[in-house]
Amino acid sequence: MRRGRHQEPAGDRDSGLADETEGFLLAHAHHEQARREAQDLCARMPWLTTAQAEDLTGHYIRRRLDVTRDLLLTTAHRADQLRQEYEARYAGLRRALLKRHTAGICAVLVCAGGASALAHLLTR
Numbered sequence: 001m002r003r004g005r006h007q008e009p010a011g012d013r014d015s016g017l018a019d020e021t022e023g024f025l026l027a028h029a030h031h032e033q034a035r036r037e038a039q040d041l042c043a044r045m046p047w048l049t050t051a052q053a054e055d056l057t058g059h060y061i062r063r064r065l066d067v068t069r070d071l072l073l074t075t076a077h078r079a080d081q082l083r084q085e086y087e088a089r090y091a092g093l094r095r096a097l098l099k100r101h102t103a104g105i106c107a108v109l110v111c112a113g114g115a116s117a118l119a120h121l122l123t124r
Contacts, residue, residue, distance in 0.1 A: 030064075030065060030068050031061065031065065034064035034068075035061055037064065038056065038057040038060035038061055038064075039057065041056070042057060
């Protein structure tokens, strides 16, 4: 469930559940990958005792997940920054376009009014 929302439409709840499920599966995949890497590392060091290998595996997995978490948080932060920049640029472009359209409509109305007044004067 997403934070900060009190009542969510059914579609948002389904999307939130899908996001949570995807996040869980992604985290699980990263954990399994880190575990395989740690086991490969320990296999290359046959002199380690079982306890040492388990300790090294635990440390490796924790460190690898910390690095992955930091990378994902950095990526998410940068994506948020880019989203804000693009939204600000889009809003600026919309304002500029609205001003241009308003000016164009005003010019057309002034010309139409002038032409109407001129036609009225010429028909007298």
